[in-house]
Amino acid sequence: MKILVTGGAGFIGSWVADSYIGGGHEVLIFDDLSSGRLENVNPKAEFVKGDVRDRDLIDSVMDGFRPDAVNHHAAQIDVRKSVEDPAFDAEVNIIGSINLLESSVRHGVKKFVFASTGGAIYGEPEDIPADESTPPMPISAYGTSKYAVEKYIEYYSHIYSLDYVALRYANVYGPRQNPHGEAGVVAIFCSRILSGGTCLIFGDGGQTRDYVYVGDVARANVLALDSKSGSYNIGTGVETSVNELVSELGVASGQVFGTEYADARAGEVQRISLEAGLAEEVLGWEPRVFLDEGIRNTWEWFRASNNG
Numbered sequence: 686m687k688i689l690v691t692g693g694a695g696f697i698g699s700w701v702a703d704s705y706i707g708g709g710h711e712v713l714i715f716d717d718l719s720s721g722r723l724e725n726v727n728p729k730a731e732f733v734k735g736d737v738r739d740r741d742l743i744d745s746v747m748d749g750f751r752p753d754a755v756n757h758h759a760a761q762i763d764v765r766k767s768v769e770d771p772a773f774d775a776e777v778n779i780i781g782s783i784n785l786l787e788s789s790v791r792h793g794v795k796k797f798v799f800a801s802t803g804g805a806i807y808g809e810p811e812d813i814p815a816d817e818s819t820p821p822m823p824i825s826a827y828g829t830s831k832y833a834v835e836k837y838i839e840y841y842s843h844i845y846s847l848d849y850v851a852l853r854y855a856n857v858y859g860p861r862q863n864p865h866g867e868a869g870v871v872a873i874f875c876s877r878i879l880s881g882g883t884c885l886i887f888g889d890g891g892q893t894r895d896y897v898y899v900g901d902v903a904r905a906n907v908l909a910l911d912s913k914s915g916s917y918n919i920g921t922g923v924e925t926s927v928n929e930l931v932s933e934l935g936v937a938s939g940q941v942f943g944t945e946y947a948d949a950r951a952g953e954v955q956r957i958s959l960e961a962g963l964a965e966e967v968l969g970w971e972p973r974v975f976l977d978e979g980i981r982n983t984w985e986w987f988r989a990s991n992n993g
Contacts, residue, residue: 686710686711686752686753686754686910687710687711687712687713687750687751687752687753687754688705688710688711688712688713688752688753688754688755688756688910689712689713689715689746689747689750689752689754689755689756690702690705690712690713690714690715690730690756690758691715691716691737691755691756691757691758691759691785692715692716692721692757692758692759692760692800693712693714693715693716693721693725693726693730693732693756693758694714694716694718694721694722694723694725694726694732695716695720695721695722695725695758695759695863696721696725696857696859696861696862696863696869696899697758697800697854697857697899697902697903698714698716698721698756698758698759698800699721699725699726699727699861700859700861700899700900700902700903701756701758701902701903701906701907702714702726702727702730703727703903704903704904704906704907705756705906705907706727706729706730708907712727712729712730712731713730713731713732713733713746713750713752714726714727714730714731714732714733715733715735715737715743715746715759716732716734716735716759717734717735717736717737717759718734720762720863725861731750733746736781737759737777737781737782737784737785738776738777738780738781738784739784740784740787740788743784743785743788744788744791747788747789747791747792747794748792751792752792752794753794753795753796754794754795754796754797754798754910755785755789755794755796755797755798756798756800756906757782757785757797757798757799757800758800759777759781760777760778760781760800760831761773761774761777761778761827761830762827763827764805764825764827764828764950764952764953765950765951765952765953767825767826767827767830767952768825768826768827768950768951768952771826771829774826774827774830775826775830778827778830778831778833778834779830779833779834779837782799782834782837782838783837785797786837786838786841786847789841789847790841790845790847794847795848796848796849796850796909796910797838797841797847797848797849797850798849798850798851798852798906798909798910799834799835799838799849799850799851799852800852800854801831801832801834801835801851801852801853801854801916802827802828802831802853802854803815803853803854803855803895803918803919803920803957803959804854804855804856804894804895804954804957804959805823805824805825805827805828805831805954806821806823806828806831806832806835806853807819807820807821807822807823807954807957808821808822808823808824808828808954809822809824809954809955809956810822810957813924813956813957813958814895814920814922814924814958814959814960815918815957815958815959815960816918816959816960816962816963817853817916817917817918817963824952824954825951825952825953826952827952835851835916838851842914848913848914849914850909850912850914850915850916850917850968851915851916851917852902852905852906852909852916852917852919853916853917853918853919853959854897854902854919854920855894855895855896855897855918855919855920855921855957855958855959856870856894856895856896856897857896857897857898857899857902858870858871858872858896858897858898858899858979858980858983859871859898859899859900859979859982859983859986860899860982860983860986860987861899861986862899862983864876864987870894870927870930871896871930871934871980871983872983872987874930874931874934875934875938875983875984875987876987877942878934878938878940878942879987879988881942882942883942883943883944883945884931884934884942884943884944884945885944885945885946885947886927886928886931886944886945886946886947887946887947887948887949887950887953888927888946888948888949888950888953888955889946889949890926890927890928890931890944890946891926891927891928891955892926892927892949892953892954892955892956893924893925893926893927893955893956893957893958894924894925894927894930894957894958895920895921895922895923895924895925895957895958895959896921896923896925896930896976896979897919897920897921897972898972898973898974898975898978898979898982900973900974901919901970901972901973901974902919904970904973905917905919905964905968905970908968908969908970909968912967912968913967915963915967917961917963917964917967917968917970918959918960918961918963918964919959919961919964919970920958920959920960920961920972921958921959921961921972921975921976922958922959922960922961923958923975923976924956924957924958925976930980931944933976933977933980934980934984936977937977937980937981937983937984938984938988
C-alpha cells in the first residue's frame with residue numbers, strides 16, 4: 686500500500702512509519718518538524734515538510750502521492766498546553782484532522798488510521814481499567830479535541846463510507862521520545878537522570894497511568910490496516926504510579942537520583958488504565974513488552990544516544 690503518515694518524524698509516528706516500510710509499504714511522511722526530528726525520518730520514506738492546517742499543501746501532497754491509506758499522528762499532544770491555549774489545540778487537532786479527512790475523501794483514500802487517546806478521553810472513570818464502553822468524559826482540551834476528531838471520523842465514515850480505525854493509546858513511552866516537552870514523563874525522567882538532575886513529580890506521585898511500549902503501539906498501527914472500522918484501546922490494563930515509575934527507572938539505570946514534588950497540574954487525570962480486550966479480539970493485538978523490559982530498553986537508548 687501507499688501510506689501517508691502525518692507526524693512521521695515524531696516519536697510514535699516514526700516508529701509507525703518504520704513498521705510500515707518494514708512490511709513492504711510505500712510511505713510518505715508529512716511533518717512540520719515542530720517537535721519531530723529529521724533524524725527520525727526513515728531514509729526509504731518520501732518526506733514533505735508541512736502543517737496539517739495548510740489545506741492547499743495537503744491537497745497537493747495527496748494529488749502527487751495518491752495514498753491508499755492515511756495514518757494521522759500529527760497533533761498538539763501537550764495536555765498542559767491544551768489547557769492554557771485550547772484554541773491552538775483545536776486548530777491543530779480538530780481543524781488539521783478535518784483538512785486531512787476532506788482531502789482523503791476527495792482523493793479516494795481507502796483507510797484512515799487515527800492516533801487517539803485512551804489516557805485522556807475517559808477522564809476520571811469510575812471503573813478501571815476503562816474499556817471502550819466507558820463514557821468519554823475528558824477533563825482537558827487535548828482529550829476533548831481527540832474525542833471530537835473521533836466523532837468527525839465517524840461522520841465521514843457514515844456519509845462517505847471512509848473505512849477507519851481510531852487507536853486510543855495509553856501513555857506511550859520508548860526510544861526516540863522527546864524529553865524536552867511537557868509530555869512523556871519517562872523520557873523527561875531519563876533526561877534528568879542523565880544530566881544529574883532531580884525528577885520533578887507533579888502532585889504526590891500517587892497518580893497512575895497505563896504505560897504502553899512504542900513498539901507495541903507501532904504493531905497496532907500495522908494491524909489496523911486490515912481491521913474493521915472502530916475505536917480500540919491500546920494499553921496494558923496495568924496501573925503504575927509515578928512513584929513506582931521512578932523506582933523502575935532506578936532499577937533500570939542503576940543510578941541514585943533525587944526527586945522533588947510540585948503542585949498537581951490542571952487537566953491531568955488521577956487514575957487510568959485501559960482494557961484492550963477488543964483490540965485483541967478484532968485487531969489481533971496484545972501488548973508484548975511490559976514495563977520492566979520497556980523501561981530498560983528506553984533507558985539504554987537514552988544513555989547510548991546521550992539525548993539527555
